[in-house]
Amino acid sequence: xxxxxxxxxxxxxxxxxxxxxxxxxxxxxxxxxxxxxxxxxxxxxxxxxxxxxxxxxxxxxxxxxxxxxxxxxxxxxxxxxxxxxxxxxxxxxxxxxxxxxxxxxxxxxxxxxxxxxxxxxxxxxxxxxxxxxxxxxxxxxxxxxxxxxxxxxxxxxxxxxxxxxxxxxxxxxxxxxxxxxxxxxxxxxxxxxxxxxxxxxxxxxxxxxxxxxxxxxxxxxxxxxxx
Amino acid sequence: xxxxxxxxxxxxxxxxxxxxxxxxxxxxxxxxxxxxxxxxxxxxxxxxxxxxxxxxxxxxxxxxxxxxxxxxxxxxxxxxxxxxxxxxxxxxxxxxxxxxxxxxxxxxxxxxxxxxxxxxxxxxxxxxxxxxxxxxxxxxxxxxxxxxxxxxxxxxxxxxxxxxxxxxxxxxxxxxxxxxxxxxxxxxxxxxxxxxxxxxxxxxxxxxxxxxxxxxxxxxxxxxxxx
Numbered sequence: 319x320x321x322x323x324x325x326x327x328x329x330x331x332x333x334x335x336x337x338x339x340x341x342x343x344x345x346x347x348x349x350x351x352x353x354x355x356x357x358x359x360x361x362x363x364x365x366x367x368x369x370x371x372x373x374x375x376x377x378x379x380x381x382x383x384x385x386x387x388x389x390x391x392x393x394x395x396x397x398x399x400x401x402x403x404x405x406x407x408x409x410x411x412x413x414x415x416x417x418x419x420x421x422x423x424x425x426x427x428x429x430x431x432x433x434x435x436x437x438x439x440x441x442x443x444x445x446x447x448x449x450x451x452x453x454x455x456x457x458x459x460x461x462x463x464x465x466x467x468x469x470x471x472x473x474x475x476x477x478x479x480x481x482x483x484x485x486x487x488x489x490x491x492x493x494x495x496x497x498x499x500x501x502x503x504x505x506x507x508x509x510x511x512x513x514x515x516x517x518x519x520x521x522x523x524x525x526x527x528x529x530x531x532x533x534x535x536x537x538x539x540x541x542x543x544x545x
Numbered sequence: 546x547x548x549x550x551x552x553x554x555x556x557x558x559x560x561x562x563x564x565x566x567x568x569x570x571x572x573x574x575x576x577x578x579x580x581x582x583x584x585x586x587x588x589x590x591x592x593x594x595x596x597x598x599x600x601x602x603x604x605x606x607x608x609x610x611x612x613x614x615x616x617x618x619x620x621x622x623x624x625x626x627x628x629x630x631x632x633x634x635x636x637x638x639x640x641x642x643x644x645x646x647x648x649x650x651x652x653x654x655x656x657x658x659x660x661x662x663x664x665x666x667x668x669x670x671x672x673x674x675x676x677x678x679x680x681x682x683x684x685x686x687x688x689x690x691x692x693x694x695x696x697x698x699x700x701x702x703x704x705x706x707x708x709x710x711x712x713x714x715x716x717x718x719x720x721x722x723x724x725x726x727x728x729x730x731x732x733x734x735x736x737x738x739x740x741x742x743x744x745x746x747x748x749x750x751x752x753x754x755x756x757x758x759x760x761x762x763x764x765x766x767x768x769x770x771x772x
């Protein structure tokens with residue numbers, strides 16, 4: 319079992335921070351450690367983002383619904399991971415997704431005010447956050463610029479990569495066929511044959527209500543991109 | 546003529562900062578003020594982003610090319626504006642676009658190290674940057690989630706909004722028809738009729754080699770979104 323220090327030092331915010339510095343931080347900052355049981359809601363779509371939240375043990379499912387189409391994309395995030403760090407500031411400070419525990423899930427949350435204090439307390443924290451937010455801001459443009467053929471596989475990869483995060487597993491697209499066709503701009507027959515081909519290639523699995531993509535890296539390789 | 550203080554206080558990084566604080570900052574930080582003449586290159590695509598750069602007078606054209614398609618999207622940014630703040634950190638620290646003066650253009654640049662010092666010196670700067678980067682990180686997801694019909698107009702709006710910035714004017718898509726069809730996933734005949742309809746509606750103007758979109762807000766209203 320890792321000590322709490324080892325777990326925290328793996329989180330994107332605390333990378334490169336010494337054990338001493340972290341001990342000092344824990345002493346003066348209220349760190350809230352929460353446990354969620356399987357299926358329990360960690361955050362709902364539309365919730366105001368009042369804390370920075372990290373998954374520090376177990377797994378959580380993050381599900382992002384389209385606004386007016388019956389399509390949603392879910393992913394499993396495994397500890398250590400940060401939940402939507404770009405929704406604490408900016409134009410929209412509420413989560414566009416819901417977060418649910420998958421099995422027992424440990425979460426560390428820190429209030430926005432304490433989080434800002436941490437960023438101000440040491441340059442390493444600041445660099446980590448500038449890197450995380452910049453990476454997320456580059457993400458959409460890079461994937462769009464990587465489109466080359468405009469095939470259904472590329473478009474599906476683009477949409478799913480845009481709505482999921484680095485390191486995600488067990489990605490599931492829950493959809494009405496007509497609405498998924500609208501989202502990725504294709505005809506039903508073209509969608510069906512493209513998805514069947516991707517199933518043959520081992521990229522995804524089709525069930526009556528879902529498309530399951532076990533490994534996000536397959537989508538990155540369709541677009542010849544990284545993240 | 547605005548004083549240099551008034552110009553700086555309009556920049557996204559310095560919003561909400563007092564004149565006294567700014568005077569103090571200018572005294573201890575090397576601010577590099579550069580002048581570019583019409584058509585002169587301010588930055589080339591692929592350049593490493595070693596400085597944070599602001600347009601403080603005049604205008605500049607930012608042009609983003611697709612990687613393997615003959616499509617590029619350009620926009621005019623007018624002072625006060627920041628140039629690609631998300632490329633100083635993160636996975637990719639080179640600009641994906643070129644920046645060229647349009648008429649005489651004044652640029653303020655600050656080295657990355659001095660920029661980090663500024664962020665550390667006062668909470669207002671830090672908040673401003675967290676807001677800017679978060680807004681840019683939310684941008685792509687929000688536009689994608691706003692897609693409702695998947696029409697050619699929506700897809701064109703999505704692509705152009707993703708590759709341009711808040712406040713941009715005179716947006717121009719320079720393209721080979723076949724490649725633009727691949728990027729927005731449509732057939733030639735569908736593209737031609739959709740673009741003709743958008744021209745009738747006053748959203749864009751067609752020339753033999755370009756699609757010109759004078760007002761970015763028309764694209765935001767196609768997606769019923771803001772930024």
